[in-house]
Amino acid sequence: MNISDELYQQVILDHNKKPRNFGKLEGATHFAEGFNPLCGDHYNVYLTVDDSGIIENAMFEGSGCAISKASASMMTQAIKGQTIEFAKSLFDQFHKLVTGETVTDDGNKLLGKLQVFAGVCRYPARVKCAALSWHTLTGAIDESQDTVTTE
Ligand code: ZN
Numbered sequence: 125m126n127i128s129d130e131l132y133q134q135v136i137l138d139h140n141k142k143p144r145n146f147g148k149l150e151g152a153t154h155f156a157e158g159f160n161p162l163c164g165d166h167y168n169v170y171l172t173v174d175d176s177g178i179i180e181n182a183m184f185e186g187s188g189c190a191i192s193k194a195s196a197s198m199m200t201q202a203i204k205g206q207t208i209e210f211a212k213s214l215f216d217q218f219h220k221l222v223t224g225e226t227v228t229d230d231g232n233k234l235l236g237k238l239q240v241f242a243g244v245c246r247y248p249a250r251v252k253c254a255a256l257s258w259h260t261l262t263g264a265i266d267e268s269q270d271t272v273t274t275e
Contacts, residue, residue, distance in 0.1 A: 128242065132240045135237075135240045136191060136194040139194035140197075143194075143196070144197045144198075144201050146184060146185060146197065148170065148183065149170035149171070151172065152172055152183075153171060154171040154173055154267060155171070155264055156260045156263030156271075156272055157271045158256050158259055158260030158271065158272040159271050159273050160188070160192065160252050160256045160274040160275075161273065161274070162249070162252055163192065163253050164189075165186075165189060165192035165193075165253055165256050166186045166187060166188060167184050167187075167188065168184060168185050168260075169196070169257060169261050170182070171265070176207075177209070179206055179211060182199075182200040182203050184197070184199075184200055184257060184260075191250050192253040192254070192256050195253070195254045195255075195257050196256075199238075199261060202236070211265070212262070212265070213234065214234055215258045215261065215262065217232075217235050218254075218255070218258055219258070221241055222241055222242075222254045222255060224245035241254055252274040255274065256272075260272045
């Protein structure tokens, strides 16, 4: 195991055990439900967005595998206090990262801690686990009424 694999394992386990921003967000302005039938990951994502498009708060609840939970936990941390536009471009970079596309230096700078998910691209079955909460976030931003599914 190399260093990045070890870091990846540590971060995933830590966020799985102690998910950040976990629970229902009362008074949320945006909400979506996401489901990954291949793995059984199932989460709700809640946002409070102010009039200027800043995500004041982001929370999630639900259950699933360690990767999906860690990804949701780190996503809420990464987007809190940021704009909707930032969250969307962060998802673009995150999606490239987990699907094994080339991420530029600027992209990596944007991703920050989320770079630990680079290891996921080597496990194609896990890509949907890692991306589920982000797809759900997009559903919440777009105010989609339907359950967001990875299939
Ligand atoms: Zn999963």
